[in-house]
Amino acid sequence: MRAALSEEDRKAWRRLAARQKRNEVVSYLVIRIAYVIVWGIWLLLRLIGLCCIFRGVTFLPRAVSGDTPLWLKFTGVPLAVVLIVCGIRVLFLFPHSPGEVSPLDRLNFLSPELPEGPDRAVFFEDGNFLLWDAAGRSRLGYSSIICTREDEERFYLFFQDRPPLLLPKRGFTRGTAEAFRDFLEREFGWPVERIK
Secondary structure, X not given: OEOOOOHHHHHHHHHHHHHHHHHHHHHHHHHHHHHHHHHHHHHHHHHHHHHXXXXXXXXXXXXXXXXXXXXXXXXXXXXXXXXXXXXXXXXXXXXXXXXXXXXXXXXOXXXXXXXXXXXXXXXXXXXXXXXXXXXXXXXXXXXXXXXXXXXXXXXXXXXXXXXXXXXXXXXXXXXXXXXXXXXXXXXXXXXXXXXX
């Protein structure tokens, strides 16, 4: 693959970065809502536990008092003890709060500015590929790629510890975009995500 990145490639990158940011913000909001629900359930369970203990503790003296009928003593005392034990159990079942969700500003958004790509890239069937850029030649393994995406005109490869790579389909010197997609899907064992 050999191709210089055009202004259209840069616009496509900005669209992808904006879509990714929007998706991450929506995901964050869903997580926030789920977090509030979990907090509410946690507080409700704490309240239920405290209510059980309170009801058991307030009912126990009345159940053992002298003017209580015998049948109520036999059923009331065990019921009060069960309420107290259940309340303590519920309190100790979830002793810690659900924690805190990290703030929105800590999310890792893609930079809207496209990182400079390589001048040339060669992909091999041996689990490695080569990139040539201004710094020189780099040999990387396919295991360093964490996500692959494709639109009408280009492929996007995302890495764990380096900037993403944009590969315009017009730059393939050998093979076709379909063959490259099939190669990536075979290599990774998951489909290339198609974006519009």
